Amino acid sequence: MSELTERSELSIKAAELDAADELAKLRSQFVLDDVVYLDGNSLGALPAAVPGRVEDVVRRQWGELRIRSWDESGWWTAPERIGDRIAPLVGAAAGQIVVGDSTSVNVFKAVVGAVRLAGEGRDEILVDATTFPTDGYIAQSAARMTGCTVRAVTPRDVPSALGPRTAAVLLNHVDYRTGRLHDLPSLTSAIHEAGAVAVWDLCHSAGALPVGLDEHGVDLAVGCTYKYLNGGPGSPAYLYVRRDLQDRFDSPLPGWNSHVDPFGMRSEYEPAGGAPRGRVGTPDILSMLALEAALEVWEEVSIETVRTKSLALTDFFLDCVAAYVPEGRVESVTPSAHADRGSQVALRCDDAREVMRRLIAQGVVGDFREPDILRFGFTPLYVGFGDVERAARVLAGLVG
Amino acid sequence: MSELTERSELSIKAAELDAADELAKLRSQFVLDDVVYLDGNSLGALPAAVPGRVEDVVRRQWGELRIRSWDESGWWTAPERIGDRIAPLVGAAAGQIVVGDSTSVNVFKAVVGAVRLAGEGRDEILVDATTFPTDGYIAQSAARMTGCTVRAVTPRDVPSALGPRTAAVLLNHVDYRTGRLHDLPSLTSAIHEAGAVAVWDLCHSAGALPVGLDEHGVDLAVGCTYKYLNGGPGSPAYLYVRRDLQDRFDSPLPGWNSHVDPFGMRSEYEPAGGAPRGRVGTPDILSMLALEAALEVWEEVSIETVRTKSLALTDFFLDCVAAYVPEGRVESVTPSAHADRGSQVALRCDDAREVMRRLIAQGVVGDFREPDILRFGFTPLYVGFGDVERAARVLAGLVG
Numbered sequence: 001m002s003e004l005t006e007r008s009e010l011s012i013k014a015a016e017l018d019a020a021d022e023l024a025k026l027r028s029q030f031v032l033d034d035v036v037y038l039d040g041n042s043l044g045a046l047p048a049a050v051p052g053r054v055e056d057v058v059r060r061q062w063g064e065l066r067i068r069s070w071d072e073s074g075w076w077t078a079p080e081r082i083g084d085r086i087a088p089l090v091g092a093a094a095g096q097i098v099v100g101d102s103t104s105v106n107v108f109k110a111v112v113g114a115v116r117l118a119g120e121g122r123d124e125i126l127v128d129a130t131t132f133p134t135d136g137y138i139a140q141s142a143a144r145m146t147g148c149t150v151r152a153v154t155p156r157d158v159p160s161a162l163g164p165r166t167a168a169v170l171l172n173h174v175d176y177r178t179g180r181l182h183d184l185p186s187l188t189s190a191i192h193e194a195g196a197v198a199v200w201d202l203c204h205s206a207g208a209l210p211v212g213l214d215e216h217g218v219d220l221a222v223g224c225t226y227k228y229l230n231g232g233p234g235s236p237a238y239l240y241v242r243r244d245l246q247d248r249f250d251s252p253l254p255g256w257n258s259h260v261d262p263f264g265m266r267s268e269y270e271p272a273g274g275a276p277r278g279r280v281g282t283p284d285i286l287s288m289l290a291l292e293a294a295l296e297v298w299e300e301v302s303i304e305t306v307r308t309k310s311l312a313l314t315d316f317f318l319d320c321v322a323a324y325v326p327e328g329r330v331e332s333v334t335p336s337a338h339a340d341r342g343s344q345v346a347l348r349c350d351d352a353r354e355v356m357r358r359l360i361a362q363g364v365v366g367d368f369r370e371p372d373i374l375r376f377g378f379t380p381l382y383v384g385f386g387d388v389e390r391a392a393r394v395l396a397g398l399v400g
Numbered sequence: 401m402s403e404l405t406e407r408s409e410l411s412i413k414a415a416e417l418d419a420a421d422e423l424a425k426l427r428s429q430f431v432l433d434d435v436v437y438l439d440g441n442s443l444g445a446l447p448a449a450v451p452g453r454v455e456d457v458v459r460r461q462w463g464e465l466r467i468r469s470w471d472e473s474g475w476w477t478a479p480e481r482i483g484d485r486i487a488p489l490v491g492a493a494a495g496q497i498v499v500g501d502s503t504s505v506n507v508f509k510a511v512v513g514a515v516r517l518a519g520e521g522r523d524e525i526l527v528d529a530t531t532f533p534t535d536g537y538i539a540q541s542a543a544r545m546t547g548c549t550v551r552a553v554t555p556r557d558v559p560s561a562l563g564p565r566t567a568a569v570l571l572n573h574v575d576y577r578t579g580r581l582h583d584l585p586s587l588t589s590a591i592h593e594a595g596a597v598a599v600w601d602l603c604h605s606a607g608a609l610p611v612g613l614d615e616h617g618v619d620l621a622v623g624c625t626y627k628y629l630n631g632g633p634g635s636p637a638y639l640y641v642r643r644d645l646q647d648r649f650d651s652p653l654p655g656w657n658s659h660v661d662p663f664g665m666r667s668e669y670e671p672a673g674g675a676p677r678g679r680v681g682t683p684d685i686l687s688m689l690a691l692e693a694a695l696e697v698w699e700e701v702s703i704e705t706v707r708t709k710s711l712a713l714t715d716f717f718l719d720c721v722a723a724y725v726p727e728g729r730v731e732s733v734t735p736s737a738h739a740d741r742g743s744q745v746a747l748r749c750d751d752a753r754e755v756m757r758r759l760i761a762q763g764v765v766g767d768f769r770e771p772d773i774l775r776f777g778f779t780p781l782y783v784g785f786g787d788v789e790r791a792a793r794v795l796a797g798l799v800g
Contacts, residue, residue, distance in 0.1 A: 039467045042467055043467045043470075046459075046462050051458050051459050051463070054455075055454075055455060058451050062443075063445075063446035063451070066439065066445065067442055067765065069633065070443075075634075101502070101505065102682055104653065104680045105501065105505055133656050133666060133669075134657075136667055136669075138653065141651075141654055145545040226682070232458070232462055232685070233470075233475055233682075233686070234682045234685045234686075235684070236684065252541055252545060254538065256537065257534075259533070263770070265577075265770050266533060267529070269536075280502055281502025281504035281505060281534065282502055282624070283634045284634040284684050285632070285634045285687075286634075286690055287685075288634070290686055370665050
């Protein structure tokens with residue numbers, strides 16, 4: 001088959017897939033232009049509901065109601081309320097997620113909390129050796145401050161590394177570089193069999209695929225909200241503490257917002273029950289309420305539908321790349337098996353930094369990751385199959 | 401003199417003071433209505449520059465430029481850039497303040513950092529016994545995680561409590577409840593003589609009075625930005641680490657944003673030099689850039705001018721209360737000496753909660769603090785002497 005015929009056939013296929021896509025209508029709920037935006041795994045696109053909401057928060061809630069908004073505009077309870085909006089997307093019942101602080105700060109709460117839950121005699125923390133670096137840095141600090149040591153292991157080696165000294169295991173659900181999806185149910189189960197506490201980082205899975213926190217008995221989890229949840233730059237992260245662990249969750253950051261009676265201004269700390277125990281200081285309202293507006297799009301969509309489309313998008317991208325790009329020019333480091341794939345495709349490419357620069361200049365936005373990775377994220381809420389075909393075509397034009 | 405004459409005289413006086421007030425013109429840079437807003441020490445009023453800036457950040461920087469804004473819109477460097485905007489207000493040279501996280505999280509960084517700076521053999525942390533509670537809770541956690549104990553002492557008792565075991569002292573510059581201004585220069589000096597590290601919480605002083613961090617050799621400081629700096633609800637806090645201590649500052653929250661090469665994605669942590677070492681995770685851009693717009697008003701005004709007006713406002717309020725309110729009905733717990741007074745007046749009042757509710761209903765907004773305190777904050781940028789006279793008059797009408 002000639003290259004031209006292939007292009008034509010894949011274009012037709014893309015149009016057919018887009019026509020059959022039940023999520024295609026959601027694209028209008030985002031502010032998008034002619035760019036093919038495949039960087040939603042770094043910063044999600046702007047949901048159309050956000051600008052008006054933020055304007056109301058700034059002009060009316062802050063500007064007119066001022067201090068009264070802590071009650072009247074629901075500012076004070078926003079961390080738990082928005083946590084409950086995220087909960088169904090990660091398979092959690094209400095009352096277990098609280099929004100606030102950065103992912104790194106939440107990793108610290110979770111890992112220290114996990115070590116304290118694990119109890120005496122357990123002094124080793126296992127950390128995903130391929131983790132996004134901040135998790136490793138923070139775990140190291142948590143270890144130092146709780147008398148533990150850290151051991152870096154690849155997720156597949158976790159079961160054999162577990163032992164009676166293991167206090168906690170910090171893993172990423174999806175690897176930020178390769179897009180590999182780790183087996184949360186079986187790893188969590190192995191961690192529990194060893195008597196240790198499982199902490200999952202959901203940054204690259206929440207909003208892209210089902211997580212099943214409650215179903216799989218995950219102990220603690222954290223995640224950001226600015227990737228597949230489209231909360232905006234640096235929007236607050238979240239912390240999940242499984243309900244039956246909440247009473248024993250012992251935060252290393254017991255700020256006044258986590259007090260059982262925050263306005264009692266008592267000198268003795270007494271932690272609140274439930275998800276609010278994970279709070280620390282005053283919540284960042286502008287960013288938090290932008291996130292709340294961003295989450296409204298999920299009212300119409302299930303995470304299972306999103307996952308189905310996500311896999312179809314990444315399959316189709318790999319097909320298009322295989323058809324268009326000369327063999328050997330790029331190599332996918334993302335697993336081909338659906339069970340092992342997140343919602344991104346990472347292609348190894350010799351001159352990846354320069355190729356990505358030129359891709360972006362031609363309207364296909366992914367990102368570069370050291371040392372040689374072209375990273376493309378697929379957000380099913382607003383990426384279509386036509387986008388995917390175009391991205392592969394532009395890439396082929398650059399590296400062919 | 402009859403009460404009516406007094407009222408008339410104080411009204412005339414207020415008008416004269418307002419006419420002579422060189423800061424009066426700044427009021428137009430804030431969104432205000434007919435309310436007398438004396439709660440800027442809890443949540444500052446909305447600066448007029450903020451709504452447009454936030455709209456630009458949301459619609460153009462996020463919505464159109466998306467991921468490119470991390471470079472092109474200066475998002476990545478915002479924590480240091482905005483820190484440098486706050487620096488002159490607290491008497492710090494550039495390069496020592498970084499913005500991000502909540503005050504509580506920064507107290508944790510600062511207290512743990514202080515203990516580590518103090519070195520071996522020092523295992524006691526002194527904490528202001530009258531502190532805003534979160535500082536005490538966090539100090540307790542910092543102590544637990546660094547092998548220290550906490551002792552609560554009133555600021556005046558700090559010099560006699562200092563000893564060879566003292567690692568760090570955490571103090572509030574202005575007491576959140578009484579409005580008492582503590583003697584930062586002499587307390588810092590006493591702490592240094594004892595070989596300990598001074599950590600100051602500037603929440604209730606920054607933007608209201610000169611702090612002189614560099615001049616007085618303060619080691620570490622934290623503060624919020626939503627009170628006298630008008631950054632908006634839950635806007636990010638900041639951390640000051642004195643320049644000559646930065647290389648030894650050892651953060652308990654070494655997130656990837658504080659790495660010397662954050663995008664190198666290295667598995668080994670190597671801290672950045674300078675103020676960025678105090679960073680943790682991805683900065684909260686919407687709130688941070690709202691704060692940046694809010695700080696523009698300071699381009700035209702010195703903190704010394706603000707302090708002069710602040711003292712005139714609180715003096716005048718106390719005069720009006722003395723003239724209008726029947727003796728014994730309220731009692732100021734704020735020091736009368738200028739050297740001991742922040743920018744607020746706290747009045748003890750038997751039925752304070754109900755009185756404040758009615759004051760607010762009549763357009764005079766302060767706040768209630770347990771158990772019996774009417775708290776009034778005076779932000780010189782937008783509060784006038786007429787406001788002050790009216791507040792005292794309405795109060796007198798309620799309790800008279």
